[in-house]
Amino acid sequence: MSNLHVSPAAFKVAAFYKFADFSGFLRLKPDLAEFCCARGIRGTIILADEGINGTVAGTAEAIDALVDHLNETFPLQGAELKFSQAEAMPFLRMKVRVKEEIVTLRAPEVKPSEAVGTYVAAEDWNALIGREDVVLLDTRNDYEAELGTFEGAIDPHTRSFVEFKDFVARNLDPERDRKVAMFCTGGIRCEKASAYLLSKGFEEVFHLKGGILKYLETVPKEESRWQGECFVFDERVSVTHGLAEGDATLCRGCRRPLTAADRAHPDYREGVCCAHCADAPRSGARERQRQIEIASARGERHMGDEAAAHAQENLEKKKARRQASQDAAKAPVSDGGNS
Structure with missing residues (x-):
């Protein structure tokens, strides 16, 4: 797993998940919480019988140490792991939680560790979703899709991932919708959603490997079919191409x-x-x-209200960044001394 270099003033953000049998590791919650807190790491890690899911931030050294620790404690090999950076600490505290599911769908018959749809790499995504015989589905919630989505994607208008099952029952047909491509923020919801569609008789189900975040990191802006910004569940609020913080x-x-x-x-x-x-x-x-x-x-x-103060600090930084960008656009372009 490669590490993303960040400047000393920045925070390194790690997002990771893996569906696997983790039932024997749930007792390690206290150790994981202590490890993170001792290194100033903040964020959330969820443990469940079906796997692990987390997004955390800290110094580059702290996050690298956590990844090494997780690899020693959990079988993270093959996990989806992405790095980005933030100008300010995007989380207020550190939480390690034990839940029934790492992403809640309430469909116990679905086991992503056993069967999921076909992964599609970010660099191959444009070709797939450009096909007329492919149904493109945004598996995120309504407020996320409103901020940004892929060109031509269907928004299920769900308020929670649990409602995805009702959307499928009402709107999709395995006999009619032969090819379904889906995407989400980091890939985790699509793993479960694709497994759910397979359990309902859909034969050709595709999902974007690494999610929108991987796409924005990989695909150049001039070739992108992404429109808007991608919502993230921390104080950055959104990211854009190159995983830069959005507005x-x-x-x-x-x-x-x-x-x-x-x-x-x-x-x-x-x-x-x-x-x-x-x-x-x-x-x-x-x-x-x-x-x-x-x-x-x-x-x-x-x-x-530390949260409000933290949010205000981030807002002021975004305002300053927008102003600097506007000033740069208005500045006269030097001709290098040639008349």
Whole structure:
């Protein structure tokens, strides 16, 4: 597994998962939590009988040590493992959780460790989804697909992955839909979704290996069929081509990702609500924001909301990055001294 070089000022982010029989390793939860906390690593690792799933961040040295530790403790060989970087720590704390599933579908008959669809490498994805006989399916939730998706993809409009089963029952037919290609953020949901379709009689099921993140890392922007930004479940909020941090921010009222257009909506209020949740009762969010503003006016730090302060820091960095990009675009181009 290759390591991604990052500058000393950046945080290295590792996303990994593997479906396998991990039932004998669940007792190691305390050791894994202690290992991460001792090295300043933050994020979430989920352990279940069906496998391991995690996204964590820390210094390059700490993340490299964790990968080595996992390889000694768990059979990570063959796991999906991706590295990226973040300008600021994208997680607030470290959590190691034991759950029934590493990605919840509530279909116990589905076992991705035994059978999944056909993997398609990022560099081969464009050719597959360009075919007219292929049904292209986004297996993520509605708010993720709204931020960005592949050209021509079907959005199932699910609010949780569990609803994917109902979408399949209502909209797909193995006799009609002979070839189904699907994608998700990092590949994990597609592993389970493809296994589910196979169990329902679909014969040709394909999924993007490494997910959208691998595609954005691998495929040049000028050749890309990806539109928008890719939502990620940390304080970066979104990434774009080359896995650079995107411009999306989170609504602190409903936790939906927001584009620049969303933030320009009359119903948007920073730290409180957006157009999606403006009509919902948000007294807690409003009071929290009021206290933050009071503390700011007094020159004090609002101690009750580290998450909001962390998000605000990231937002300011994104604003500065956008401004720098705009200034660079307006700057006159030097002719190198030639008239």
